[in-house]
Amino acid sequence: MSERVDAVVVGAGPAGSAAALELARAGRSVVLLERGPFPGAKNVYGGVVYGRVLDEVLPNWWEEVPVQRWVTRRGTMVLTDTQALTIDFRTQDWAGAPHNGMTTYRADFDSWLAGKAVDAGAQLVTSTVATELLRDGGRVVGVRTDRPDGDIRADVVIACDGVNSFLAKQAGLLPTTDAAHHTLGVKETLALPRKSIEERFGLRGDEGADFEVLGCTGGIPGGGFVYTNRDAISVGVVLSLTGLAESGRRPEDVLADFKAHPGIAPYLRGAELKEYSAHLIPEGGYRSMPPLSTDGMLVAGDAAAMCLAAGIWLEGVNFAIGSGLAAGRAAAEAIAAGSRDLSGYRKRLQDNFVLTDHKNLQRAPHLVLSERVQRQYPKLLCDLAQEVFTVRNPEPKPGLRKLFRRTAARHGIRLRELAADAWAGFRTFG
Amino acid sequence: MTGLPDVLAVVVVRDAVLPSGADEAVAECGGAVLLVGTGTRAAARELIAARQVWTSEVPRVAFGALAEALAPVLRSVPVVLLPASPDGRDLAARLAFRADRQLFAGASRCTATHVELSRVDDRLAVDVEFNGPVVVTLQPNARGVPEPVPSPEPVELPVTLPEDVLDAETAQILDPDPETVELTEAQRILGAGAGLVRTGEDGSAVMRTLTEVAAALGASAGATRVITDAGWAGHDRQIGTTGVVVDPALYIAFGVSGAAQHVGGLGRPEHVISVNTDPSCPMTAMADLGIVADAPEVLRELARRLNGAADE
Amino acid sequence: MQIVAALSWSWQRIEVDPLTGNLTTDHRGTNAAELAALEHALRLAEELDGHVVAVTVGPPEADEVLRTALAAGAHEAIRVERDTAPDARWLASNGAETARAITTALRTTPDLVLCGDRSSDGATGTTPAFIAARLGAAQALGVVKLATEGRTVLAHRRLDGGRREVLRLPTPAVISVEGGVRLRRASLPAVLAAQRAPISSVPFDTRRGPTVAARPRRPRPRELPPPTAAAAHHRILELTGALVERTPPAIVGPLPAPEAADVLLAYLHRHGYLETDPVAREAVERP
Ligand SMILES: Cc1cc2nc3c(=O)[nH]c(=O)nc-3n(C[C@H](O)[C@H](O)[C@H](O)COP(=O)(O)OP(=O)(O)OC[C@H]3O[C@@H](n4cnc5c(N)ncnc54)[C@H](O)[C@@H]3O)c2cc1C
Numbered sequence A: 001m002s003e004r005v006d007a008v009v010v011g012a013g014p015a016g017s018a019a020a021l022e023l024a025r026a027g028r029s030v031v032l033l034e035r036g037p038f039p040g041a042k043n044v045y046g047g048v049v050y051g052r053v054l055d056e057v058l059p060n061w062w063e064e065v066p067v068q069r070w071v072t073r074r075g076t077m078v079l080t081d082t083q084a085l086t087i088d089f090r091t092q093d094w095a096g097a098p099h100n101g102m103t104t105y106r107a108d109f110d111s112w113l114a115g116k117a118v119d120a121g122a123q124l125v126t127s128t129v130a131t132e133l134l135r136d137g138g139r140v141v142g143v144r145t146d147r148p149d150g151d152i153r154a155d156v157v158i159a160c161d162g163v164n165s166f167l168a169k170q171a172g173l174l175p176t177t178d179a180a181h182h183t184l185g186v187k188e189t190l191a192l193p194r195k196s197i198e199e200r201f202g203l204r205g206d207e208g209a210d211f212e213v214l215g216c217t218g219g220i221p222g223g224g225f226v227y228t229n230r231d232a233i234s235v236g237v238v239l240s241l242t243g244l245a246e247s248g249r250r251p252e253d254v255l256a257d258f259k260a261h262p263g264i265a266p267y268l269r270g271a272e273l274k275e276y277s278a279h280l281i282p283e284g285g286y287r288s289m290p291p292l293s294t295d296g297m298l299v300a301g302d303a304a305a306m307c308l309a310a311g312i313w314l315e316g317v318n319f320a321i322g323s324g325l326a327a328g329r330a331a332a333e334a335i336a337a338g339s340r341d342l343s344g345y346r347k348r349l350q351d352n353f354v355l356t357d358h359k360n361l362q363r364a365p366h367l368v369l370s371e372r373v374q375r376q377y378p379k380l381l382c383d384l385a386q387e388v389f390t391v392r393n394p395e396p397k398p399g400l401r402k403l404f405r406r407t408a409a410r411h412g413i414r415l416r417e418l419a420a421d422a423w424a425g426f427r428t429f430g
Numbered sequence B: 001m002t003g004l005p006d007v008l009a010v011v012v013v014r015d016a017v018l019p020s021g022a023d024e025a026v027a028e029c030g031g032a033v034l035l036v037g038t039g040t041r042a043a044a045r046e047l048i049a050a051r052q053v054w055t056s057e058v059p060r061v062a063f064g065a066l067a068e069a070l071a072p073v074l075r076s077v078p079v080v081l082l083p084a085s086p087d088g089r090d091l092a093a094r095l096a097f098r099a100d101r102q103l104f105a106g107a108s109r110c111t112a113t114h115v116e117l118s119r120v121d122d123r124l125a126v127d128v129e130f131n132g133p134v135v136v137t138l139q140p141n142a143r144g145v146p147e148p149v150p151s152p153e154p155v156e157l158p159v160t161l162p163e164d165v166l167d168a169e170t171a172q173i174l175d176p177d178p179e180t181v182e183l184t185e186a187q188r189i190l191g192a193g194a195g196l197v198r199t200g201e202d203g204s205a206v207m208r209t210l211t212e213v214a215a216a217l218g219a220s221a222g223a224t225r226v227i228t229d230a231g232w233a234g235h236d237r238q239i240g241t242t243g244v245v246v247d248p249a250l251y252i253a254f255g256v257s258g259a260a261q262h263v264g265g266l267g268r269p270e271h272v273i274s275v276n277t278d279p280s281c282p283m284t285a286m287a288d289l290g291i292v293a294d295a296p297e298v299l300r301e302l303a304r305r306l307n308g309a310a311d312e
Numbered sequence C: 001m002q003i004v005a006a007l008s009w010s011w012q013r014i015e016v017d018p019l020t021g022n023l024t025t026d027h028r029g030t031n032a033a034e035l036a037a038l039e040h041a042l043r044l045a046e047e048l049d050g051h052v053v054a055v056t057v058g059p060p061e062a063d064e065v066l067r068t069a070l071a072a073g074a075h076e077a078i079r080v081e082r083d084t085a086p087d088a089r090w091l092a093s094n095g096a097e098t099a100r101a102i103t104t105a106l107r108t109t110p111d112l113v114l115c116g117d118r119s120s121d122g123a124t125g126t127t128p129a130f131i132a133a134r135l136g137a138a139q140a141l142g143v144v145k146l147a148t149e150g151r152t153v154l155a156h157r158r159l160d161g162g163r164r165e166v167l168r169l170p171t172p173a174v175i176s177v178e179g180g181v182r183l184r185r186a187s188l189p190a191v192l193a194a195q196r197a198p199i200s201s202v203p204f205d206t207r208r209g210p211t212v213a214a215r216p217r218r219p220r221p222r223e224l225p226p227p228t229a230a231a232a233h234h235r236i237l238e239l240t241g242a243l244v245e246r247t248p249p250a251i252v253g254p255l256p257a258p259e260a261a262d263v264l265l266a267y268l269h270r271h272g273y274l275e276t277d278p279v280a281r282e283a284v285e286r287p
């Protein structure tokens, strides 16, 4: 005997729960399969969720979302071996609803979001792995799971099984290996008393800080981050897979060096390691996205490389939710219409932020991971700052323009390249 | 009148054998004890902390009937204390219910008005003042035993087991399993703890590897309760206060935190090695050699070296 | 035959602050011993043609364990309404109240009640004995092996010193088991059906336990028999263990596995547990 429902969603991460929620809200029978013992059990990410996408899930979501801290301070740091330059921004505007970013634990957040889907009527089945797609000719008609009598048939299957999606590969939508378009994130959660965190990061109450860092990965293209939770700090690095392989280093060593940097170490002093974890990140962006659907199946979230990632830049959860909601709605519509046409999914993504942002930022990964941004600019900026701040009496102060030329020349950077990158940056992020 | 004191130890005896923790319970009650069960008079001679002994010889150890029979006898005794041995624990609740008393289980200290309960794997002490009559069970190994005193002549306190109380029937008493004997007599033991098995991994395979490595070192393999509960090793392999009590010369702990219930069954090994990722866990703290390392990896490495076992 | 499986919804992994004794924990659930009890209940039901009722005393979230039980094959589920905070007062309580909650929720006296030998928070293992007392049932607690002989259940119970007692059980009987048996994996249709199955909820009035105070536990000074040596000097040596030769404790690492193995084997060699010097042998073997 095999079960039959309108839709099966594989993976109760942010994408899957969002998709299941929309299907359930549309009155469809939907089963949400999750391999872990509960949603978020083993899910790894840095730590910040940009929550506005939740407006579509629940009004006033901020009143009940399991938040650690609301980010009111964001810094971008540039490091060299001995220097650190930080652009430090804070605003109280983000302290109040609807907020901007929040730090939250995935075990809490994913469970919460999956709970919303269950409340709406979705059936969540945990400790269950989807092992195979069921097909009828070319059409995907369900999935096989690792439980006894584990086949389940559905009009639509939505694959939200995360980066390197097994299902998308099985459907032939993703190549089987693709190191170039992935980075590796490694992360530690370090326990630190709440009071120390607030003192060190200059925070009050449930305010939080997040820092993204360039130039901290020992020459391997990538970046680092430091995020504050209520009584723990998340610190990690994101590394290009090919760069890591070439360097011959172990990711935990790169992270250890980052933690020991004089600009970072004082924040972490005395903190106790609670957890170490590692996970792949789809880094290719728009250019490496797979086809988003095939007959009977949609792909959302990291499975479809929806994560907006460029070294230090990591927005995955909001894109996963955005694409999951779109997939759920498109599937519900098709099922209601008795149609096999799932193209509404792509259209919805193009109309909202998901594909629009990806299209606009398609050059970002390449730029941020480029040799100049990774190695030369951090040094240039730090040296420049040092020149500006060093007092050399009795020598007079050199003019800023002169300092700049001199520093750039010392680093072998031609102003033409700088201008080109600035323009590229402007077009990418502007 | 029985002349029983205000604080009395009640110790269940089987075939003249005292349970673990008997003398400690007696000492905690100032030396006053009632022995119930089979072979009580002979057991009385084995006590070292007793100053006043009563015996109630009964034909069988059956907790429903014993509770029924003892409740009226103990009516005048405000504090009844039993060792938290298997029989003590199991009689205590029946007795408390039958006599309508509060039960305080797992105490590490007990006076006429106060108990200190040990909770959360011995990491928390909970103090309770009481005023009504109570039944208490005392954790073995918590207080130690004092200087032996000559055992006094026991006074018989006859009780009759009622026939109309339902109890399980003892079909047989089995002597320790040969497996257990092998472990109790082993001079070298390798112990497996939760840290030796990675999440999601099959612990039975890990235990097989441990047993092979142990064999290569002329040692036996034991485990903590986390391992036996998960079904990765037989119950005979569980070292500890509720498992097998061992006394090796060498103990090598792999991923064992060193909970009191485990260490309580370890005897006094001359050499202790602890392989654990946590340098401050009790097992490592009490070890002669604490190695901060990943236990599963270390075991695999040892297997490779000692048995030439192929890497899976 | 009516078989009850009692499954707790207890606080797992409670942390104790070593300075203040404050307790922290974040999740509740059911432990290995209780899942083993459920599996035994299901097996006995198959063998003896029984009907399994899963019971928990807990808050609404505890329905989760009941649905696990239903998915695995339990026929019926009852939850007795009660919530417990992970605080000292709750930890100091024992199974008397829980047993009262369970027995009052059962409409008839079951033939067998299967429990874990202890929960994860209270962990005194007294609930099953109180259930037996209330039902007037026989008891077999701390059981490591269950077998049937015809329609009779035989239980092997641990005694001290590695001995075991084999008990022949009448009905009604309460059995508490240690872990060791894994709960079967439920089929997908059963998991889905269990999510829709009704769970009856029974109200319960808890009586308040005694007032308590808690602190981190320090082992109490152990009383020791006085030393036996004749001379005072020797008695002191005996007491302090100063004459027993011990290696000074050392903590090394963190070490990668090969180095850790080196250190371990070298130690064994140094103390005479290994004949050959393992490090030297390795060096020879590796050309
Ligand atoms: C180190 C690191 C830092 C990051 N930092 C951030 C950040 O700060 N902010 C941010 O917004 N994003 C961040 N991201 C990205 C973000 O984590 C992802 O983009 C996001 O989790 C994608 O959500 P998802 O639902 O698509 O996939 P996932 O969250 O990966 O969820 C997939 C789910 O599917 C389940 N699953 C997989 N296979 C199967 C199967 N066969 N059967 C059943 N279930 C299955 C998994 O258990 C999992 O629950 C970070 C990522 C990493 C690695």
Ligand SMILES: Cc1cc2nc3c(=O)[nH]c(=O)nc-3n(C[C@H](O)[C@H](O)[C@H](O)COP(=O)(O)OP(=O)(O)OC[C@H]3O[C@@H](n4cnc5c(N)ncnc54)[C@H](O)[C@@H]3O)c2cc1C
Binding pocket: B121, B192, B193, B194, B195, B196, B223, B224, B225, B226, B227, B238, B239, B240, B241, B242, B243, B244, B254, B255, B256, B257, B258, B259, B260, B261, B262, B265, B275, B276, B277, B278, B281, B293, B294, B295, B296, C118, C123
């Ligand atoms: C009434 C009662 C009776 C009990 N009787 C017994 C008994 O007889 N015997 C018994 O053993 N227990 C008994 N227990 C249970 C006991 O209290 C502990 O829960 C148990 O001993 C803990 O086992 P553990 O050390 O394997 O697991 P944990 O306490 O979970 O410790 C695991 C250890 O592994 C370490 N670790 C984790 N990962 C790694 C890694 N990769 N490499 C190296 N180290 C790692 C951790 O740092 C930790 O120290 C009893 C409990 C009660 C309440």
Ligand SMILES: Nc1ncnc2c1ncn2[C@@H]1O[C@H](COP(=O)(O)O)[C@@H](O)[C@H]1O
Binding pocket: C006, C007, C008, C009, C033, C034, C037, C055, C056, C057, C058, C094, C095, C098, C114, C115, C116, C117, C118, C119, C120, C122, C123, C124, C125, C126, C127, C128, C176
């Ligand atoms: N809240 C509860 N609900 C159902 N059963 C319980 C509950 N608490 C304890 N039990 C049962 O009693 C056993 C022993 O628990 P305890 O007496 O708390 O150590 C457990 O393993 C369960 O089988």
